Amino acid sequence: MALSAIIFTTIFLTINYLYSTFASPIVSNGDVFTGQSLNVTHSLAKRQWAPADQKCTTPAQWDSRVCRPTIGDRAWEDRCRGPTGGAVIRYVLSFCADENTICSNILYQNTVETIECIPRPVAQSQVPAPNQETGVAPFGSNYDLDVEHIQSVTLTNDISLASVSALLEDSGGKYLVTPFFALEGNLRGTTSKICDYNVTNRDCVPSGRYNLKKGNIIDFTFGITPGQVVRLYWAIIGGS
Ligand SMILES: *[C@@H]1O[C@H](CO)[C@@H](O)[C@H](O)[C@H]1NC(C)=O
Numbered sequence: 001m002a003l004s005a006i007i008f009t010t011i012f013l014t015i016n017y018l019y020s021t022f023a024s025p026i027v028s029n030g031d032v033f034t035g036q037s038l039n040v041t042h043s044l045a046k047r048q049w050a051p052a053d054q055k056c057t058t059p060a061q062w063d064s065r066v067c068r069p070t071i072g073d074r075a076w077e078d079r080c081r082g083p084t085g086g087a088v089i090r091y092v093l094s095f096c097a098d099e100n101t102i103c104s105n106i107l108y109q110n111t112v113e114t115i116e117c118i119p120r121p122v123a124q125s126q127v128p129a130p131n132q133e134t135g136v137a138p139f140g141s142n143y144d145l146d147v148e149h150i151q152s153v154t155l156t157n158d159i160s161l162a163s164v165s166a167l168l169e170d171s172g173g174k175y176l177v178t179p180f181f182a183l184e185g186n187l188r189g190t191t192s193k194i195c196d197y198n199v200t201n202r203d204c205v206p207s208g209r210y211n212l213k214k215g216n217i218i219d220f221t222f223g224i225t226p227g228q229v230v231r232l233y234w235a236i237i238g239g240s
Pocket residue numbers: 022037039041045046047048
């Protein structure tokens with residue numbers, strides 16, 4: 001399939017001796033437009049936004065929030081900078097309050113890592129809220145020798161500025177299963193890996209935000225060892 005790409009790179013030299021680099025690749029392929037920006041900002045730059053319930057000493061110290069599925073599927077942590085900014089020095093663990101939710105990684109304003117507590121999926125194709133689709137599917141059996149698996153998800157609605165994530169759990173939904181081959185999500189018909197394996201957290205995390213259309217297919221692929229029985233959870237969470 002033809003793929004045309006336009007890449008703009010602009011380097012801004014801002015006042016206050018602050019250097020910001022902003023590179024925005026825009027890929028268009030048929031109906032699918034992906035807008036991803038890589039906003040690498042000098043560490044002296046102050047963040048514009050922090051969640052209202054951020055756990056750092058001050059909102060200015062808040063860096064990011066990510067799910068920690070190795071601890072539990074409702075666990076997440078805030079990462080906090082020191083009083084003068086700079087590197088992340090403190091991690092504050094917390095949990096989605098509602099027991100019937102799971103933590104889902106999303107991107108805010110295209111680049112800020114944060115999370116949303118979403119209703120725990122109980123079936124293959126669910127619409128928990130407008131501009132969202134989630135699901136869960138079982139894989140493997142005690143006698144199964146297949147190690148590579150694919151779950152193809154066809155969108156039933158348009159979802160704008162979507163963050164796509166996924167994770168594997170045991171069949172009881174109690175603990176995270178580390179895939180044998182990395183868990184990834186690819187947008188069919190494109191080269192976009194819209195959810196990418198995170199080695200630290202052993203889940204598939206959003207690689208950007210994508211304007212997805214009804215009928216688009218996301219192929220989640222992963223490997224498990226023979227005889228392993230798992231659940232795959234996925235979430236496609238639109239943004240504004
Ligand atoms: C890049 O990040 C900085 C600091 O968070 C923000 O002020 C700026 O608007 C961002 N630029 C873009 C194009 O997203």
